Amino acid sequence: RQGVIRLREFNMAEVEIFFDPEENSTHPKFKEVENEKIRILPAENQEERKKGEEVEVTLREASERYFLNEFFSYYIWLTKRFLLEIGIPEKALRFRQQLDEERAHYSADTWDAEVKTERFGWVEVAGHAYRTDYDLKRHMEFSGEDLSVFVAFESPREVEKLKVYPRMERLRKKMKGQALGKLIEITKKENEKILRELNEKGELEFDGVRLTREDFEVKKEKERVTGKKVIPHVIEPSYGIDRPIYCILELNYLEEGERIYLRLPPKIAPIKCGVFPLVSKDGLPEVAKEVDSLLRKRGIYTYYDESGSIGRRYARMDEVGTPYCVTVDYQTLEDGTATLRYRDTKEQIRLRIEEIPSFILREMGVLC
Template sequence: MSERLVELAKRRGFFFPASGAYGGTAGFYVYGPQGAALKRNLIESWREQFLTREGHMEIDAPTVMPESVFEASGHLDTFDDMIIECPSCGESHRADHLVEDETDIDDAEGMSLSAVEELIAERDLHCPNCGESLAGIEVSAFNLMFGTNIGPGSASPGYLRPETAQGIFVEFPQLKEYARNQLPFGVGQIGRAYRNEISPRRSIVRVRELTQAELEHFIDPETDEPPLAGVADVELPLYSAAAQAEDGDVEMMTVATAVETGIVNDWIAYYLGVAAEWYERVGVDMSRFRYRQHQPEELSHYSSDCWDAEVEVDGNWIELTGFAYRGSYDLSKHDEYADEEFTVFKQYDEPITVERPTVDPDMSVLGPEFGSEASDIAEELQRLAETDPDAFEGETVTVTVDGDDRTIPIDVTGFAVEEVTESGEHITPHVIEPSFGIDRLIYTVLAHAYREDEIDDEPRTSLALQPDIAPTTVGVFPLMTKDGMAERAQEIVERLRSDGFTVNYDDSGAIGRRYRRQDEIGTPYCITVDYESLEDDTVTVRERDSTEQDRVAVDELRSHLRSRIVTS
């Protein structure tokens, strides 16, 4: 089906490879008029569901960021895929995908480079392009970020962001001000991200320039709880890590049960519930949908729970969204690398009195053996006294100055205990991240809506898209262009457009052909103006999937269509 879908997508203006006039560049696609409208509708629906209804903020940050950001985030060191290059034809392949495609191993991504290299040799896997054996060929790490220089020269390296999330984390010190320093709060961002994929494939499923919609929900893990009541009864198709390990099946479970049994983190479960309802509403076939938990070896070291929304298309499971509990990892890293504070001040209900070690700022107490370092050591000791008072409980205390550990006997530090009143503490929020890929969602919605059937003994192809997601909502046709029918149809077009409908006017070819054209772009309703319309001001309204026709007064078209199109 996917070839026919890709052919239809190109012919009808959903999507097609970019820069075709210059031979094309793999991994870059253009959304044509229908695709751009479909994408806009899906994004709008996401924004409404995950930001507006949840009361979260939205930002729009740059797509180019300096190297320091990606040093802190870890992308520079670890945002790698495994690459193997064919010595004969020179084609590069993603080594883990090669193993997954050619063996019964489902997840090679979590394996080490050497393990994948060994497997390729052991199973004598061949180049999918030219057939040459890849046994003994090195598998190495390839960083997926697109690099650039900011300004002339090479003094300021930068990167195209590989995900929208960093734009949110980096701006946390400012964003927390907008949230008045109160947890929990969420910030979303919808926009382009760039990944120099080794082998882009399956049209818009794996591209090098993609669109993501990401939400970072910042919480206090000790006190904040998700609003589970609203989604408690939502059924989740869960494919747990345990079920995967035992060759088990997907298990249907409500959000409430999933939380009770502890199979899913409660915050993740909340978003799995919200997303399951939303996916169904935008047209994902939920009988071909599951939530797959990451296996322990797949989890990033900082992530305690992670589930992917996956859909089946043409017998393959595709990852649509990642839902991750990221702990305090991202903010802690930026706190460590950047100059600002990535913490939130948490006010206690009542101020508390605590004993705090303090360090005499008079350097002389450190003694002459500490020489010119004395003031740096005293400063570090004071900082430690504020952040980790327990460090002063032994006979010595260790601080790091200029990269060297200095062990100082407590009795020379001028150490004293003071009683202080504290009204709160600085905490690093934890993060729950639902990360949606919009391109894969577009592909899925189209693939799950794709139908081939017969109407009046003629084959027809249609897209059973949800009415409020379809790029065009109404097609308007005059039966013939004569006797005032075209003019009447044009009047109806104008009226519907001013009512906010996306309308396509078509007066060329037989009516049956015009219906087929609209069916192929998923237009849910078509209106025909005929001779009767000129007499009694009624038109036929034909529904796409059933092809049933109603006779409706022109004055009632707006309410007739609205009641059928607005599903949420």
């Protein structure tokens, strides 16, 4: 019964966004959107007594009360903007916080974008996981590679750092001279890595010899540094492809009396413009084909149709979501203008033929 949205194979689009959690917990563009409203369902409101009470807050309020930081909030907002642009109505969209038992072990917090459908109720269409530094630390642990990033300071700073030094008197009993020399060099180059491994495991293996914390001396030293090494945190927005398409089709399929139309946003409509001659004679088809060619040369995908009544041709375009139709009529032969019809309102305006491509591109938001 849920075969349309529960598939064995499905398409996904994911992005991994890395940032410095110490310095950049806010996004440089957050202030531009901090007053935008968003509808959320936090975990605390999913308890039985609250009965799934949703909250509408600004992004600023959400960042302070619900989301882990402003950086995370910004990408939640980007998802909202994207879903609205592809045809999800705002009243049918919310962001739900996953409960502890739902959330993946690597995520500090996860929020799902959900869309309310008539057939299936609330459907998850995107997820936003705050994966912290889990992925990079695991890669570092098993690959032995340093995946930290050097972040330069604006000016040098004096900092206290922990330094690890081999205890020579102990290690001479465990290691031969050549291996000991290698250890001294590696300790200088990979001081932080060795210290981290000793702190986490209490020991490390080098050249087949097990070394413990007692084999090293840790000292606090002041050092002038120009930057720092950071293991970035990761935010992972992941978007389903199939489910949003289903939601768009369901929520934008409209019936008004005998009229059926698909209210697709122009940007995602497969056919942008239908092109018709009013009748299939008197030179109108030839002019209509010229208009069709003019639109295609500007990258506007068209559908040329001269079969049946003009009303039926409009209806066919409405049913597949075509936002605009251009009709060439007898007035076109007189003054070089044609009729442009809007799908949603059925409003018609007249434009000069050479103006039509730029007009449609502006309506679609492609030209300013």
